[in-house]
Every structure is written in structure tokens, then in C-alpha cells.
Amino acid sequence: MRGPTQEPARSPARTYCLTLREEADNNNPGAEMTKDSSLGCAAVAHPVGGFTERKGTNLLKPEMEERLNEQFNLELYSAYLYYAMTAYFESLSLKGFSHWMSLQAQEELLHVSKLFQHINDRAGRVVFNAVEAPPNVWESPLKVMEAAYAHECLVSERINEEVSFALSLNDHTSVTFLQWFVAEQVEEESVADDIVQKLKIIGDNSSALFLLDQELGQRPAVSIDAEAGDA
Ligand code: FEO
Numbered sequence: 001m002r003g004p005t006q007e008p009a010r011s012p013a014r015t016y017c018l019t020l021r022e023e024a025d026n027n028n029p030g031a032e033m034t035k036d037s038s039l040g041c042a043a044v045a046h047p048v049g050g051f052t053e054r055k056g057t058n059l060l061k062p063e064m065e066e067r068l069n070e071q072f073n074l075e076l077y078s079a080y081l082y083y084a085m086t087a088y089f090e091s092l093s094l095k096g097f098s099h100w101m102s103l104q105a106q107e108e109l110l111h112v113s114k115l116f117q118h119i120n121d122r123a124g125r126v127v128f129n130a131v132e133a134p135p136n137v138w139e140s141p142l143k144v145m146e147a148a149y150a151h152e153c154l155v156s157e158r159i160n161e162e163v164s165f166a167l168s169l170n171d172h173t174s175v176t177f178l179q180w181f182v183a184e185q186v187e188e189e190s191v192a193d194d195i196v197q198k199l200k201i202i203g204d205n206s207s208a209l210f211l212l213d214q215e216l217g218q219r220p221a222v223s224i225d226a227e228a229g230d231a
Contacts, residue, residue, distance in 0.1 A: 058122055059122055059123045060119065060122040060171075060174075061169055061171065064166060064174050065122075067166075068124065068162070069119065069124075069126065069129075071158060071159070071181075072112060073127075073131070074155060074158060075108055075111040075112045075115060075155075076128075077131055077132060078105075078111070078151065078155065079105045079106075080131050080132075081134040081148075081151060082102075082105035082148070083101075083102070083105045084134040084135065084136055085101045085138075085147075085148060086102040087136070088136065088137065088138060089101055089144070092141070094141065094213050095217060096212070096214055096215065096218075097141060097144075097213055097216050099216065099217045099219060100195075100216035100217070100219045101144075101148075103219055103222050104148070106222045107222050110222065111181070111184075118177050122173070135147070142196065142199040142200065145196045145199055148192045149189065149196050152185065152188045152189045155185060155188070156185040156188070156189060159178060159182055162174070162178055163178045163179075163182060166178060195212075195216070198212055199212070
């Protein structure tokens, strides 16, 4: 959480920020001001609800802030989608699949927290978008897991795009932060694909499906340290 406003020595950037603040207050109380990226002064864009002058090399540029917010909202959707899949497995009494998928959803919420913290740490502003409704019904457990795998591939694609974008901005702080997600996606894709492959082998064999359900029910709880540790 941001601390109370300090009163640092007036720099040209701070003077500029304060001028903008005064103009906004006088002309249009409550209005948000436009961020001036040339100053690296993220607070210029976020004066509503508390004006805090922040400047430095690690502040988020507006374009990167937007990208990280897109990722933040995608991770929220991931959790939403996986809870919908959990509910579907519950409806089939596949408790092991349900357990596995609910942990997957919890992992996504940790990814959400990680992005939330990082954006705030760099004086950005987290923006919540509407979360799209996920599907609620699938044809079979195999179709669910194929959808989960496809979704993870999409997330990987987006993460890679964000890394490339951060590199284009010379934003090495974002690159370093995103590397955690790059590595995480290898596992995310792999575990989903592993279950897809097993389900293909199982086919219509209900005994084998029962055994896989038992196996997935053994998945250990999500480790907060492992999932949400420092990137
Ligand atoms: Fe947060 Fe499964 O990607």
C-alpha cells in the first residue's frame, strides 16, 4: 500500500506535476490528468484519490502499464475459466479432476496478485475490466482439458509478446518480472497437455478414467511461496 504523501524537494518534474494537479482541481475537480511519460511521473495520471509525486527509472511507462493490465485481466479470466471447469467436473462427480482444476484456478489468482503487486510497486494503476463469461459446459473431460491447454498456450503467447514489448521499451525491470511467467508457462502448458494425452489414451475406458481421477485428486495444495515468490 502506498504510504502518505511525502514532501520532497521541488524538482522541475514535481513542479510540473503540481501545476497539472492545481489546474485539474481548478478546472475540472475529480478529473484524471493525462500521464506525461516524458517525465516518468506516473502519479500525474493517477491523482484522483491521492496525489503522490513519484518519479524514477523503474516507474512504469504508460504503454507497459497498459500491457501489464491486459495480462492482469487475462489472469483473472483464467481463474474464472478454471473455476467454471471445476464446476463442470463437480457436475460429473469427478472429484479428482475437480480438485486438480480448483487448484489451477487458485494458482491463477496468485498470478493475478503477482501482477497487482508489481504494477503498484512501480507506481502504476491497476485497472479492472469486465471479465468475459467462460463456457459452462463441455462435451467431455477431454474437451475440457484440451480447452485448458489451448488457453495456456494463449497465455504463453501473450506473455512472450509482453516480454518483446518490454524489450522494445528497454524496460528491463518488466523483462525481469515477466521472466517468472515465461518459466511458469512451460509448466502450465506441460501439465495440461499431459492430462490431455492420458485422456486420449483412456478413450471410453471408464475404469481408467476413474484411476486418473484418483491420481488428480492427489495434487498437493498450491504453494504460495513457489507461485507468488519474488520474480
Ligand atoms: Fe497464469 Fe495458467 O497462466
